[in-house]
Amino acid sequence: MFTLRGLAxxxxxxxxxxxxxxxxxxxxxxxxxxxxxxxxxxxSVGFPEGPFTYHSHLSNxxxxxYLASQYYxxxxxxxxxxxxxxxxxx
Numbered sequence: 001m002f003t004l005r006g007l008a009x010x011x012x013x014x015x016x017x018x019x020x021x022x023x024x025x026x027x028x029x030x031x032x033x034x035x036x037x038x039x040x041x042x043x044s045v046g047f048p049e050g051p052f053t054y055h056s057h058l059s060n061x062x063x064x065x066y067l068a069s070q071y072y073x074x075x076x077x078x079x080x081x082x083x084x085x086x087x088x089x090x
Contacts, residue, residue: 002079016080046063051086062085
């Protein structure tokens with residue numbers, strides 16, 4: 001479980017990802033993330049360095065973090081078990 005809090009669409013918003021793949025928090029933000037995850041079902045979702053999910057995006061914390069990053073202008077606080085992005089080797 002992790003929580004992100006910050007500016008989304010120019011206003012403060014908070015969302016929490018739960019281990020069972022559910023999202024709670026600001027209803028507008030949560031609905032945007034859910035809609036995007038549904039729309040991308042069958043397509044790759046993830047940060048450029050991967051890993052990627054192709055199905056059930058909301059069940060993967062890193063995919064949810066990626067989707068959320070598309071809507072937050074800036075993340076000011078985070079709490080919980082944040083997923084770590086892989087380190088790129090040079």
